[in-house]
Amino acid sequence: MNRRSSPGAGQWFTVVILVGTSLFLLIKLFQFASLRGNYPTGLTVAGVTVGGLSPGEATNVLTNRYIEAPVIIYHGQDRFEISPADAEFELDLEAMLSRADIERTQQDFWAGFWGFLWGEPVEVTPVELSATHNREALRRVLADISALMDEPTQPAQPVPGTFSFQYGETGTITNIEASFADIEGALYRASNREARLIVEPSNPERPQINLLTRLLVNSLQDYEQITGGAASMFVMDLNSGVDEIAINADLPMSGMDLLKLPIVLETYRLLDQEPTLTQSSWISSTLSADLGNEGANQLLRFVAGQDDPRLGAELVTQTMQRLGLVNTFIVLPYDSDPPAGTVRPSTPANSTEEVRTLPNPYLQTTAEDMGTLLSMLYYCAEGKGGTLMAVFEGDISQTECQTMLAFMLQNKIGSLIEEGVPQETAVAHRHGWISDTHGDAGIVFSPGGDYVIVQFLYKPDWLEWEISSPLLANLSRATYNYFNFDNPYLADARTN
Incomplete structure (x- = not known):
């Protein structure tokens, strides 16, 4: 009986699988190593996903979502777009990206590689939003809208020839203080940046x-x-x-x-x-x-x-x-x-x-x-x-x-x-x-x-x-x- 000295098809298939897998892992390892300077997969900063982005790219994305995107404010059915800059809204990018860098550098290499392979974060802590605004500047913006849209109350007036008085007409007034919570909430969101002013009826006062x-x-x-x-x-x-x-x-x-x-x-x-x-x-x-x-x-x-x-x-x-x-x-x-x-x-x-x-x-x-x-x-x-x-x-x-x-x-x-x-x-x-x-x-x-x-x-x-x-x-x-x-x-x- 003669014995075959060359490998069989199964052996060749196994070798191909092992070689292919090794090449795939080497390529991915190279990619991961080249992206090691970017933020880890799944990391979010201020609610925005920045995984795989460089600090510069992350800065652009955050600026676009928070500074350049307007906040939509409704006064009744009327719609107004205000720029966050009008409220002197500012991102503390340095503080947020610094915490993001800590997440990047502290991540275990092989754990990070594993997350990179599967597209899932591994032990990544989200970075919270760090921002400020000037409430008085925002108040001025809302006051401008109020002055434009509120309907003044019409005071009582004498009824000519009757020696009596007629009621004034009800108007509207914007409750700016009560509106702050919703509007500031929209200002500090990366999406769904809409809010409503609280508009209340303004009843005419009893005549003086x-x-x-x-x-x-x-x-x-x-x-x-x-x-x-x-x-x-x-x-x-x-x-x-x-x-x-x-x-x-x-x-x-x-x-x-x-x-x-x-x-x-x-x-x-x-x-x-x-x-x-x-x-x-x-x-x-x-x-x-x-x-x-x-x-x-x-x-x-x-x-x-x-x-x-x-x-x-x-x-x-x-x-x-x-x-x-x-x-x-x-x-x-x-x-x-x-x-x-x-x-x-x-x-x-x-x-x-x-x-x-x-x-x-x-x-x-x-x-x-x-x-x-x-x-x-x-x-x-x-x-x-x-x-x-x-x-x-x-x-x-x-x-x-x-x-x-x-x-x-x-x-x-x-x-x-x-x-x-x-x-x-x-x-x-x-x-x-x-x-x-x-x-x-x-x-x-x-x-x-x-x-x-x-x-x-x-x-x-x-x-x-x-x-x-x-x-x-x-x-x-x-x-x-x-x-x-x-x-x-x-x-x-x-x-x-």
Whole structure:
């Protein structure tokens, strides 16, 4: 039997496999060695794969993904592209690539080669993003978008001819502070660099008192231009105690029946017990009805402590002075002629160069004085202290203040302040009129807040009721509607 001396096919196949494998491994080993200066397979820097890249190539890729790629910001449906440079966004490439080099140099050669062969990382720690930005610079960018896209709120406005106000229109406002988290998140992402601004509705604010002031001023100026007369008005928000309107409120005006209120106040200050039935009748007629002036003059006699109403008037005036109401005085009782030599008191109001209103020389006040007195009475009745309680401690009580207001609430005339508010609204007021001057001063207890309103109109020689009554009612309506903005009194305004 002959034995074959040459290798068989199987042996040749094995040799080929071994040689081929060796050549493949040698080639791959050479490739791996030549790429040994690049970053290891699977390494990520700031979420970007840089395996197999040189530091220069990695720098280009990171710059492209983070610096050159814009961030998309949505304001509602509107799309804006901003450059990261606008937010002064900067990559700390040196720090990140330094950590990447550490990963490269610390990797075991043969473990790295094995990962290179299979395309899988072996014990490679990702390098986290290291970057900074300037929040104030970003804020300026967002503020520019906000200024361009936000819709301003339209403020409330008077409704022409109605003495009421209409709601303003809702706008939009960008909440920049609340938007930072989403936008900065997009800025620090390598992909999906989109974010949304938080856009909120901007509701119109309740109208400020200057809106009511404009409406009142316009109406009173029209009256003065048409009639050649003078108008004076004072409004105070009793809830805030600080918001007020004073339109010619320091003009001296004839006191008329409005100054019966200080007479009753002085009466209660001097009473050391409940008023008698007769005294109560005098108080009622003085505050709540047009039954002549006898009740007021009788109270002046009580104040004087003798049958001298003129002395009582002097004492009432002194009380007004103590309260700081320096423009208010009563020299004579009602329906009396001045004795020879009677001198008109001088006040800051009537000492100006030109007094346009020709007030009664012996019975004067101003809208501001009357409004201030009413506010004192209100706070006393509400148990909130105030000037009356401070100046006349122990001489005037909360119950007495409440009683005075109760009498004034019975003063029903159906016009002037009352006509400008709903019938069910409580109005504690005292009105008065003479040939050339009409006025009303009161406290309105409305659902939207309590307030003082004092109105005076003067016209030389004769003031027609057809002129004064609708105007004073309309001004009262405008004031009521300001304080009750959400539920205005929409009765048809009377025309002058």
